[in-house]
Structures are given as structure tokens and as C-alpha cells.
Amino acid sequence: MALIVEQGYEKITVQDILDRADVGRSTFYAHYRDKDELLLSSFEHLRTLFEQQQEALLASRRSGSDPDVNIVLELFRHTGQHHRLYRAIAGRQSGEMILKYLHRYLTGLLLPPLGELVRKRKSLPVPVDVTAHYLVSTLLSLMTWWLDNNMPYPAEKMDEMFRTLTMPGVEAAIGSNVEKRAYDAMKGGHAEGGAKAFYSLFIDSSCCPDK
Amino acid sequence: MALIVEQGYEKITVQDILDRADVGRSTFYAHYRDKDELLLSSFEHLRTLFEQQQEALLASRRSGSDPDVNIVLELFRHTGQHHRLYRAIAGRQSGEMILKYLHRYLTGLLLPPLGELVRKRKSLPVPVDVTAHYLVSTLLSLMTWWLDNNMPYPAEKMDEMFRTLTMPGVEAAIGSNVEKRAYDAMKGGHAEGGAKAFYSLFIDSSCCPDK
DNA sequence: TTTTTATCGAACACAATGTCCGCTATTAAA
DNA sequence: TTTAATAGCGGACATTGTGTTCGATAAAAA
Numbered sequence: 001m002a003l004i005v006e007q008g009y010e011k012i013t014v015q016d017i018l019d020r021a022d023v024g025r026s027t028f029y030a031h032y033r034d035k036d037e038l039l040l041s042s043f044e045h046l047r048t049l050f051e052q053q054q055e056a057l058l059a060s061r062r063s064g065s066d067p068d069v070n071i072v073l074e075l076f077r078h079t080g081q082h083h084r085l086y087r088a089i090a091g092r093q094s095g096e097m098i099l100k101y102l103h104r105y106l107t108g109l110l111l112p113p114l115g116e117l118v119r120k121r122k123s124l125p126v127p128v129d130v131t132a133h134y135l136v137s138t139l140l141s142l143m144t145w146w147l148d149n150n151m152p153y154p155a156e157k158m159d160e161m162f163r164t165l166t167m168p169g170v171e172a173a174i175g176s177n178v179e180k181r182a183y184d185a186m187k188g189g190h191a192e193g194g195a196k197a198f199y200s201l202f203i204d205s206s207c208c209p210d211k
Numbered sequence: 212m213a214l215i216v217e218q219g220y221e222k223i224t225v226q227d228i229l230d231r232a233d234v235g236r237s238t239f240y241a242h243y244r245d246k247d248e249l250l251l252s253s254f255e256h257l258r259t260l261f262e263q264q265q266e267a268l269l270a271s272r273r274s275g276s277d278p279d280v281n282i283v284l285e286l287f288r289h290t291g292q293h294h295r296l297y298r299a300i301a302g303r304q305s306g307e308m309i310l311k312y313l314h315r316y317l318t319g320l321l322l323p324p325l326g327e328l329v330r331k332r333k334s335l336p337v338p339v340d341v342t343a344h345y346l347v348s349t350l351l352s353l354m355t356w357w358l359d360n361n362m363p364y365p366a367e368k369m370d371e372m373f374r375t376l377t378m379p380g381v382e383a384a385i386g387s388n389v390e391k392r393a394y395d396a397m398k399g400g401h402a403e404g405g406a407k408a409f410y411s412l413f414i415d416s417s418c419c420p421d422k
Numbered sequence: 423t424t425t426t427t428a429t430c431g432a433a434c435a436c437a438a439t440g441t442c443c444g445c446t447a448t449t450a451a452a
Numbered sequence: 453t454t455t456a457a458t459a460g461c462g463g464a465c466a467t468t469g470t471g472t473t474c475g476a477t478a479a480a481a482a
Contacts, residue, residue: 014471034470095307126376138352141349142345145344165380169377225440236440237462
């Protein structure tokens with residue numbers, strides 16, 4: 001991870017990793033097929049950690065008064081908590097391989113609730129897959145910016161900015177007017193109770209897909 | 212370009228290029244330092260072509276009744292016109308190098324008018340640099356999607372979708388309310404006359420920076 | 423004590439990069 | 453038309469990086 005931030009993922013050679021980790025060449029290849037697999041496995045650890053924490057959080061909230069979990073906020077919190085690692089994974093110096101992986105993963109997270117939301121509508125100003133692609137790209141680009149600039153704002157502020165930028169547009173894109181209240185409530189700082197349909201795009205109860 | 216679409220930029224070797232172009236090894240290195248420089252030079256040709264066309268378009272419009280040029284629409288038109296090349300440059304199979312270059316270029320195009328727009332405002336819900344980063348990433352991601360999916364919609368429709376998705380959010384991000392009319396006018400399909408301030412973000416008269 | 427397991431380092435084949443040099447067309451100048 | 457300059461060709465080469473193999477060594481498990 002340090003090497004990624006130092007010289008960029010693509011430029012790293014296996015020898016660099018060997019020297020830094022003080023490990024023999026054959027030892028490395030006994031564990032990983034190549035550079036990519038090493039990075040992927042590191043990310044997998046973080047991903048399962050995140051999903052376990054979300055599951056725990058969801059369980060604790062289910063008994064409480066507010067059972068909702070804001071996925072985007074939790075993502076910012078999680079990446080901020082492990083910012084040194086995620087800066088390597090999703091930052092400027094990261095590689096294409098892992099960014100594509102992240103894009104797919106986030107799409108899997110955001111697409112189901114979005115699809116559910118537009119299921120009943122017939123014609124949309126913007127097709128769903130475009131909107132989904134847009135949402136994931138935006139989230140990823142905001143995260144990258146945040147991590148690369150040493151997180152100048154708290155996760156909560158980033159979540160707020162993400163919503164401010166994307167929500168009105170998505171609302172227009174899915175041709176919703178019923179959910180106007182959700183956005184207004186959200187903009188006020190906290191959106192509890194009442195308006196669900198649109199806001200629930202990220203207030204998801206099924207955040208852990210492979211389970 | 213064909214090789215990029217076939218096997219992805221990163222995987223291409225200089226030998227592949229030599230074989231496909233039926234060119235000697237030393238000939239290649241007499242003209243370009245490496246793979247990157249070859250792609251960059253190809254893109255430079257397209258970029259200057261675009262800027263020249265924009266200049267011509269601007270000159271012809273200046274005499275007419277509507278002197279405005281919609282940069283985003285022109286970008287979609289231009290990339291659509293050379294879609295085979297741009298699919299290699301900005302598509303799924305493209306490399307990180309050129310995408311970063313594109314990002315910088317588009318930022319140079321969109322940042323000045325955006326900065327001009329928020330010059331007078333004191334505090335913003337979302338900082339300008341975040342909004343700029345967001346806008347460029349969104350535009351780039353929509354273009355990539357469009358090219359990779361064989362351009363299922365005309366450039367005009369893509370421009371419309373881009374606006375539908377981003378404009379309301381940007382409006383909220385720069386704390387504008389005066390420009391509400393601009394967005395409404397735009398949403399109607401065509402926004403001529405009247406509302407300028409916000410809409411002019413992309414209706415730019417200084418589209419060719421290096422001049 | 424014996425066996426299993428993990429690591430090490432050296433060596434190797436292979437692929438790709440970028441450079442060098444001498445040969446040969448083609449083209450432009452003398 | 454002859455001559456000189458230019459551009460391209462292709463083979464050879466040093467270098468760097470990749471991924472594999474093998475025998476030796478040390479520590480942990482049986």
C-alpha cells in the first residue's frame with residue numbers, strides 16, 4: 001500500500017514488493033499469482049470487514065427506533081477509518097484494475113434499490129442504467145477526491161455533499177415528484193420518518209448482497 | 212486504436228503495434244518515445260481539430276442571432292463523429308494515462324466558467340473544487356458509457372441527460388436560486404434567451420483556452 | 423525425534439523494452 | 453542525371469521484469 005502511494009500501482013514491480021516486505025521471491029509466488037491478486041486479497045479483507053460491520057449495525061438498529069442505515073455515509077466512514085489503505089486502493093495512484101472492481105462492487109450495491117424504485121414507471125427521462133452508472137461514478141470520484149486531498153471534511157459532510165449534488169438530478173432522472181419531501185427533509189440535515197421511496201435509495205436494508 | 216478496442220491498452224506491446232502497422236522497430240522509436248506518446252499524439256490531432264471547429268462555429272455564430280455554443284453538446288457531437296477513435300481513447304479498454312489527461316483537459320474547459328459563476332458568493336454548500344471535480348467525472352463517465360454501448364442515443368439526447376442529472380445538483384451546490392429559470396427553460400428542451408448565469412456554465416464563448 | 427510446513431536464495435526460461443548499426447530504397451537537391 | 457540526404461528496414465543486443473523450479477534450512481506440529 002505504501003508503494004502504491006509512493007510511486008503508483010502500475011510502476012510497482014514484484015521485486016519492489018519483495019524488498020519492502022523482506023520476503024523471498026518464491027514465497028511471494030507461493031501465495032499470490034501476481035501483483036493484482038495481492039491487492040485484490042487486501043481489498044477483500046476490507047470488504048468483508050465492512051460487510052460484517054454493516055450487518056452488526058443493521059442488527060442493532062433493527063431493535064431500536066430507527067432501523068435505517070445510510071449506505072453512502074457508512075461507506076465514507078469506513079473508507080475514512082482505513083484511509084491509508086483506501087487511498088492506495090481508490091486514490092489517484094491506484095491502478096485501473098482495482099477501480100473497475102470497485103465500480104462493479106458499488107454498482108451491485110446501488111443498482112437493486114434503484115431498480116426497485118423505477119419498477120412501476122413506464123418511460124423515464126434518463127434510462128436506469130445510465131442513472132446507475134452516473135451514481136456509481138460520482139460516488140467513486142468523490143471518494144477518490146476526498147482521500148487524495150487528505151479528507152478535508154468529515155464523512156458526514158461528504159455524504160451531505162454527495163446528496164446535494166446527485167439527489168435533485170436523480171429525482172429528475174427517474175421522473176419522481178412524490179419524493180420531493182424526502183429530498184427537502186434530507187437537505188435539512190436529517191431525514192427520519194415519512195418520505196421513504198426515493199431517500200431509501202441509499203437507506204438500504206440489504207446492504208450485504210452475498211449472504 | 213483497433214488494438215486498444217481488441218485487447219485493451221495496457222496489454223498492447225510495441226511489437227503488436229509494429230506487426231499491425233507493418234513498420235520496423237527502429238522506425239517506431241524514431242518517431243515516438245513509447246506507447247503513451249503515440250496515443251497522446253493521436254489524441255492531440257483530434258483535440259486541435261475540435262478546437263479549430265469550435266472556433267469556426269463560434270465565429271459563424273457571432274454574426275448570427277444566437278452567439279452561444281453549448282460545449283457539452285459539441286463534445287458529444289465531436290466524440291460521436293470520431294467514435295471509433297474515441298472509443299479507444301475514452302472507452303472501457305482505454306488506459307489510465309489518457310483518461311487522466313482527458314480529465315485535466317475537461318477541467319480546464321469547465322473550471323473557468325464555474326469559477327466565474329461563484330466568484331461573488333461567500334459560502335457554498337459544496338466547495339467549488341469538489342463541484343468541478345464532480346462535473347468533469349460525470350461528463351467523462353457518461354461519454355465512456357455512451358461510446359462503450361455503441362451510442363444508443365444521439366448526442367443531443369446525451370447532452371440532455373447530462374443536464375437533467377447534473378444541473379439541479381450543481382444549482383443546489385452553488386446555492387443559486389436566481390438561475391432557477393435557466394434550468395426550467397433548459398428542461399423544456401431548448402433554452403434560448405433570458406436565463407443566462409447558470410446555463411452559461413456550458414454555453415461558453417471561450418471554449419478554446421490556448422489561444 | 424520425526425515429519426510437516428513455510429521460507430529462503432539462486433538459477434533459469436521467457437517476454438518486452440529501448441538502443442545501435444549497417445543496409446536499402448526513395449526522394450530531393452546539386 | 454548524378455549525388456546527397458532522408459526515411460525506413462531488420463537483426464542483434466543489453467537490460468529489466470516475470471513467473472517457475474529446486475535444493476537447502478529452520479521452525480512448528482505430530
